[in-house]
Amino acid sequence: MSAVAAAPAENFRPPSLALSTLGLSLATFMQVLDTTIANVSLPTIAGNLGASASQATWVITSFAVSNAIALPLTGWLSKRFGEVRIFVTATLMFSLASLLCGLAASMGLLVVARALQGFVAGPMYPLTQSLLVSIYPREKRGMALALLAMVTVVAPIAGPILGGWITDNYSWPWIFFINIPIGIFASTVVRTQLAERPDPTEHAPIDYVGLVTLVIGVGCLQVLLDLGNDDDWFHSTRIVVLAIVSAIALIVFLIWELTDEHPLVDLSLFRHRNFRVGTIALIVAYAAFFSVGLLMPLWLQRDLGYTSIWAGLATAPIGILPVFLAPLVGKYAGRFDLRLVASIAFIAMAITSFVRADFNLEVPFSEVAGIQLFMGIGVALFFMPVLTILLSDLDGREIASGSGLATFLRTLGGSFAASITTFLWYNRTEVHHAQLTEHISAYNPDTYNAVLSYGQGDVQRGAAMMDYMITHQASQIGFNEIFWGLGWAFLLIIGLLWFAKPPFGAGPGAAAGGGGH
Secondary structure, eight states: OOHHHHHHHHHOOOSOHHHHHHHHHHHHHHHHHTTTTTGGGHHHHHHHHTOOHHHHTHHHHHHHHHHHHHGGGHHHHHHHHOHHHHHHHHHHHHHHHHHHHHHOOSHHHHHHHHHHHHHHHTTHHHHHHHHHHHHSOGGGHHHHHHHHHHHHHHHHHHHHHHHHHHHHHSOTTHHHHTHHHHHHHHHHHHHHHTTTSOOOOOOOOOOHHHHHHHHHHHHHHHHHHHHTTTTTGGGSHHHHHHHHHHHHHHHHHHHHHHHOSSOSSOGGGGGSHHHHHHHHHHHHHHHHHHHHHHHHHHHHHHTSOOOHHHHHHHHGGGGHHHHHHHHHHHHHGGGSOHHHHHHHHHHHHHHHHHHHTTOOTTOOHHHHHHHHHHHHHHHHHHHHHHHHHHHTTSOGGGHHHHHHHHHHHHHHHHHHHHHHHHHHHHHHHHHHHHHHHTTOOTTOHHHHHHHHHHTTTOHHHHHHHHHHHHHHHHHHHHHHHHHHHHHHHHHHHHHHHTTSOSOOOOOHHHHHHTTOO
């Protein structure tokens, strides 16, 4: 968009700035909420739809992958059709997709509906950011972006609690149905308030080859990760075919994007040292962070017997400190070496992971919630410094592309991490179950007496109860091993981050990228 065309949009003020901000913020709140609201409901959804717990993670990964694929299209869509029109359409489509999610009668239909929901959600956050900046006077834009950052911090806290409460008191489809009135209200407000906003369009070229190869490559890779464990990995023809197709598509995508005049994803940005280092750190850190958010509620319900609402209450404290610390970090972090600020964040996250690696099946609620609360320090200090570092050596024209590319790769990292950590957990559970049972013999008098004791005289019932206990113990050992690995992952990121070179002065993109988690 040219500077001449952009000027009138910058000078536009809606009839009600407060109402416009409410509409934009509600849409973002709804979209970010849906990245976490389903986490605590996965066991219930799996049970109701007759799916395994590992298949239930498709509800998370399908949303994340399609969301990531849609992100690079945001710039082209907004130029072609206008920012306000795309925002309103995406918000209404999100409401429709939420309706389809709630009505889904099988896991397959729910996964398809979640994929649609994730895809239409792609442009919502970047456009909320862009529209908020455009309707506020220049001197108040920092406040507008701080408000947006607050919304994106509060929504993930509310997600597990709200999802748990709705699932326990009503039924899981209502975690999706609640989006419908919010989406309709938000889109109506934004459409009426920003109706007179200048919204120039242009026939920008679209990179069809890049789009098609990205969808095929990433889509096949995600399906491979989701189905691999059930299909016995590369012993399955289907998995081998998916791997070959994904590899070919991604290689073509990389070559095409590096040579095309109008690439869908500007990979040339990786020539910048700080962008390269910061983006890799963001991907790995967010993948580990996303894994924690997925595994904790599953573990609380599967192994500790928590209800959805109590699992939500136990995990929610992770967002309390960021609400209070985020404005302070935004204001004062730039006075320090941002590598040091981010290192403190990852040390805090590593400590919490190592503490969880020592959890057992008797761990009290207060300890689980307390560790989640402490991890909030890491969350508060993580995003802003890393985003500022990765944008610090880009020039003004590259800021928007860099922010979008980092968000795209971060989202993909979270999605892949969900599949990989779920697979590792189930795999390690099976291994430890086999190890724990290999020395148990039905002919051992002590074992027989224990079985009789568990079953109160009923051998069959006692054997089932013993197997139940062994399975949960094996699951706990697997859980501990994964968190030990996550702790070391957070520490390794610190070493990587110090390859970035100062200065990291908050350029024009630092604020613009700061709220996107």
